[in-house]
Amino acid sequence: MKKQVDLIIEARWLCPIVPSNTIFEHYAVVIVTGQIIDICPIIKASEQYQSNEVTLLTEHVLIPGLINLHTHAAMSLMRGMADDLPLMPWLEEHIWPAERSVVSGEYVQDATLLACAEMLSGGITCFNEMYFYPEFGALAVNQAGIRANLGLVVLEFPSTYANDADDYLQKGFSAHDSWRNNPLISSSIAPHAPYTVSNQTFKTIVTYAEQLGLGIHTHLQETRDEIRQSEEKYGLRPLQRLAEFGLLGPSFVAAHCVHLLASEIDLLAEFGCHVAHCPTSNLKLASGIAPVTQLLAKGVNVGLGTDSAASNNRLDMFSEMRLSALLAKGVTEDAAVLPAHQALEMATINAAKAMALDHKIGSIEIGKLADLTAVKLSDFNTNPCYDPISHLVYTCGRENVTHTWVAGELRYSNGVYANIEPIELREIINTWQPKLRQYKH
Amino acid sequence: MKKQVDLIIEARWLCPIVPSNTIFEHYAVVIVTGQIIDICPIIKASEQYQSNEVTLLTEHVLIPGLINLHTHAAMSLMRGMADDLPLMPWLEEHIWPAERSVVSGEYVQDATLLACAEMLSGGITCFNEMYFYPEFGALAVNQAGIRANLGLVVLEFPSTYANDADDYLQKGFSAHDSWRNNPLISSSIAPHAPYTVSNQTFKTIVTYAEQLGLGIHTHLQETRDEIRQSEEKYGLRPLQRLAEFGLLGPSFVAAHCVHLLASEIDLLAEFGCHVAHCPTSNLKLASGIAPVTQLLAKGVNVGLGTDSAASNNRLDMFSEMRLSALLAKGVTEDAAVLPAHQALEMATINAAKAMALDHKIGSIEIGKLADLTAVKLSDFNTNPCYDPISHLVYTCGRENVTHTWVAGELRYSNGVYANIEPIELREIINTWQPKLRQYKH
Numbered sequence: 001m002k003k004q005v006d007l008i009i010e011a012r013w014l015c016p017i018v019p020s021n022t023i024f025e026h027y028a029v030v031i032v033t034g035q036i037i038d039i040c041p042i043i044k045a046s047e048q049y050q051s052n053e054v055t056l057l058t059e060h061v062l063i064p065g066l067i068n069l070h071t072h073a074a075m076s077l078m079r080g081m082a083d084d085l086p087l088m089p090w091l092e093e094h095i096w097p098a099e100r101s102v103v104s105g106e107y108v109q110d111a112t113l114l115a116c117a118e119m120l121s122g123g124i125t126c127f128n129e130m131y132f133y134p135e136f137g138a139l140a141v142n143q144a145g146i147r148a149n150l151g152l153v154v155l156e157f158p159s160t161y162a163n164d165a166d167d168y169l170q171k172g173f174s175a176h177d178s179w180r181n182n183p184l185i186s187s188s189i190a191p192h193a194p195y196t197v198s199n200q201t202f203k204t205i206v207t208y209a210e211q212l213g214l215g216i217h218t219h220l221q222e223t224r225d226e227i228r229q230s231e232e233k234y235g236l237r238p239l240q241r242l243a244e245f246g247l248l249g250p251s252f253v254a255a256h257c258v259h260l261l262a263s264e265i266d267l268l269a270e271f272g273c274h275v276a277h278c279p280t281s282n283l284k285l286a287s288g289i290a291p292v293t294q295l296l297a298k299g300v301n302v303g304l305g306t307d308s309a310a311s312n313n314r315l316d317m318f319s320e321m322r323l324s325a326l327l328a329k330g331v332t333e334d335a336a337v338l339p340a341h342q343a344l345e346m347a348t349i350n351a352a353k354a355m356a357l358d359h360k361i362g363s364i365e366i367g368k369l370a371d372l373t374a375v376k377l378s379d380f381n382t383n384p385c386y387d388p389i390s391h392l393v394y395t396c397g398r399e400n401v402t403h404t405w406v407a408g409e410l411r412y413s414n415g416v417y418a419n420i421e422p423i424e425l426r427e428i429i430n431t432w433q434p435k436l437r438q439y440k441h
Numbered sequence: 442m443k444k445q446v447d448l449i450i451e452a453r454w455l456c457p458i459v460p461s462n463t464i465f466e467h468y469a470v471v472i473v474t475g476q477i478i479d480i481c482p483i484i485k486a487s488e489q490y491q492s493n494e495v496t497l498l499t500e501h502v503l504i505p506g507l508i509n510l511h512t513h514a515a516m517s518l519m520r521g522m523a524d525d526l527p528l529m530p531w532l533e534e535h536i537w538p539a540e541r542s543v544v545s546g547e548y549v550q551d552a553t554l555l556a557c558a559e560m561l562s563g564g565i566t567c568f569n570e571m572y573f574y575p576e577f578g579a580l581a582v583n584q585a586g587i588r589a590n591l592g593l594v595v596l597e598f599p600s601t602y603a604n605d606a607d608d609y610l611q612k613g614f615s616a617h618d619s620w621r622n623n624p625l626i627s628s629s630i631a632p633h634a635p636y637t638v639s640n641q642t643f644k645t646i647v648t649y650a651e652q653l654g655l656g657i658h659t660h661l662q663e664t665r666d667e668i669r670q671s672e673e674k675y676g677l678r679p680l681q682r683l684a685e686f687g688l689l690g691p692s693f694v695a696a697h698c699v700h701l702l703a704s705e706i707d708l709l710a711e712f713g714c715h716v717a718h719c720p721t722s723n724l725k726l727a728s729g730i731a732p733v734t735q736l737l738a739k740g741v742n743v744g745l746g747t748d749s750a751a752s753n754n755r756l757d758m759f760s761e762m763r764l765s766a767l768l769a770k771g772v773t774e775d776a777a778v779l780p781a782h783q784a785l786e787m788a789t790i791n792a793a794k795a796m797a798l799d800h801k802i803g804s805i806e807i808g809k810l811a812d813l814t815a816v817k818l819s820d821f822n823t824n825p826c827y828d829p830i831s832h833l834v835y836t837c838g839r840e841n842v843t844h845t846w847v848a849g850e851l852r853y854s855n856g857v858y859a860n861i862e863p864i865e866l867r868e869i870i871n872t873w874q875p876k877l878r879q880y881k882h
Contacts, residue, residue: 083781084781121821122822289771313831323764330724331730333728333729381563384520384877386521386874387524387881390521395754399840
């Protein structure tokens with residue numbers, strides 16, 4: 001007798017990520033209550049299982065849902081508001097004034113929902129967020145049915161959200177409580193950056209993170225200026241300063257890391273830290289190019305992030321995979337570095353490891369959650385196909401994504417969202433665009 | 442009384458490229474026999490003109506058709522066949538053996554048609570081609586209804602197409618005769634590269650180019666190795682060597698130019714040469730990053746090219762615009778360099794200038810041909826929109842292209858080609874993929 005299951009997905013190609021650089025052909029994924037219970041040839045699945053729901057992906061490659069390891073999703077409404085500007089005028093004359101003017105809980109919920117819609121349509125099933133009002137971001141995450149690791153953001157300076165570091169922390173912990181037991185949402189403490197957080201606050205954060213078992217997510221050594229200022233103010237480079245507080249370790253995720261000394265790469269490796277590489281944002285804000293090849297060579301776990309729509313301007317992991325592979329080859333002048341399968345790993349399992357979620361997501365393995373993305377390879381722009389892994393990184397774009405599942409639930413398919421109405425997104429845009437337009441470059 | 446015209450296109454936004462960095466809102470383009478006869482506010486167009494055909498682009502930006510300044514379109518069937526390899530093993534172990542085995546007139550016609558379909562769907566209306574059997578490429582160009590500047594390719598070594606340099610030249614001239622008076626096709630002489638063409642042949646080419654009034658299109662200083670070999674063999678860097686034959690001038694288009702001395706940038710500027718910048722291909726083959734900011738600063742005219750689908754792997758000018766702008770900022774660490782409007786100019790008017798076609802195409806101006814592309818900006822991934830020019834370069838992808846016109850004829854619209862059937866492309870893929878598969882990496 002066949003075993004009754006919730007969903008069977010039959011795919012022309014299946015790229016499980018673990019084991020590395022592997023493609024299974026004509027394979028099925030079998031799902032019960034959101035969890036993968038079997039991965040086997042289609043013919044075997046049809047002999048052993050029955051399901052009311054069977055999705056046929058006859059021209060597609062099925063991959064684990066992509067994971068965006070560094071985002072400020074709630075900046076989606078500021079996309080293209082100010083481009084071609086250096087970091088400081090961009091922040092001081094456009095982004096920060098806009099934020100002071102419009103950012104509220106309602107704004108964060110609305111803008112995060114728009115970002116979730118964009119990410120789901122591009123095959124992203126989980127993101128590592130840092131922004132104000134995370135409890136409102138969580139409402140959007142819940143509605144969209146996407147997975148998120150929400151940062152409890154901490155800065156010294158006041159905002160519409162909180163008054164000082166202690167206020168940020170307390171608000172963060174109350175947000176953390178608001179989504180406790182929510183299967184889609186986890187938390188990290190997110191001190192914004194070494195240049196916006198004091199020594200005392202970093203010490204407090206380390207204590208809280210240990211007590212609560214939370215990871216830490218921060219910006220690190222994104223620009224040369226930030227390093228110079230740290231040397232002037234503290235006599236230390238930012239990473240050295242964080243190391244002194246005991247911040248480094250396997251639950252530490254550093255976004256950017258554009259400018260690193262060889263000794264700093266060793267330090268990150270030694271402590272098992274994770275890096276969120278954001279190649280598009282680093283180029284667009286003219287920060288530079290992170291030494292990804294060297295980080296990977298030393299064994300540092302590197303994931304990929306889009307950063308915000310204000311500095312990217314796409315929340316598109318296909319663009320980041322492609323750019324990270326291309327850039328690594330170009331700057332090292334070695335075409336063999338960062339091959340396609342490694343870029344895919346950075347966008348899936350590596351990011352899952354960085355958030356300590358790799359027991360649940362990041363690969364298609366029995367026992368993991370069914371966070372899955374289907375990419376159609378039959379378009380004329382992606383044909384012929386000699387190697388689906390090459391196509392995923394070098395040829396496909398997010399426009400080739402057809403289905404996105406989170407924990408076995410279909411959240412996006414061919415232009416339609418399970419829980420987001422187009423009219424709702426239209427209203428969000430119509431509400432906020434007039435308020436933001438005045439901060440345009 | 443209203444003047445009868447062939448086509449009126451009414452656009453929410455119009456980006457004419459000339460004048461630079463300009464957006465007209467609610468503007469119409471009026472077309473008679475493939476030529477733009479007026480550009481004016483929609484309200485004025487509806488008062489002065491009548492047409493049986495009016496296209497409403499209520500949520501779109503209308504731009505000049507994109508121009509791909511360096512292609513080997515007929516390599517479309519080799520996309521993704523061999524990636525993550527250095528240039529020489531890539532060529533010697535995969536691409537060249539595949540070419541020796543399959544390349545014929547029929548192959549070139551089929552593969553070029555597939556590439557034309559890809560390019561039209563991505564808003565590309567003209568490409569600057571270099572490949573064997575150009576007379577067969579021309580057949581595909583004619584069918585697709587795209588515009589092309591076809592290179593009369595010249596090498597010393599024999600191929601399935603020709604035996605020696607003289608044979609290549611004679612075959613090229615007979616191809617050139619075959620499309621004489623064809624309004625869509627122009628020619629250039631295309632010596633493959635300094636390392637595959639002899640001194641004597643370069644001298645002959647210069648003479649022919651002057652006699653026939655043809656431009657010259659070649660690969661130049663793409664890799665460090667090529668420069669070192671030239672120094673060993675000729676005692677000269679490739680550009681110096683070409684300069685000695687009198688090749689440099691305003692009808693000379695050099696593809697790649699990754700490795701240039703400051704004095705070589707000055708030389709290119711002094712002679713009014715043009716550069717086809719191919720950022721994706723240069724990164725993917727690990728050649729390096731061309732000094733585009735310096736070239737532009739010295740007044741060298743720079744256009745953008747995809748190179749072939751075997752080294753890109755997208756024939757996608759949106760990717761090239763975006764990457765060229767991002768890379769220039771990242772490597773100079775100056776976010777203000779290569780702003781969005783300049784990337785758009787590189788993909789349109791600059792490329793038209795390089796092929797001496799700027800009296801006909803490259804901008805939306807009265808008297809020019811109606812080579813036009815519509816890009817829809819109403820998707821949630823491209824909304825809100827504060828600045829259409831920013832969105833075209835940093836946010837849009839080719840998936841946002843909805844209409845492509847060449848000389849006023851609609852050649853592609855929303856997934857449908859005027860003159861290419863899906864079944865035909867499917868047959869092309871089914872014919873050639875089995876023959877090429879054995880050369881896969």
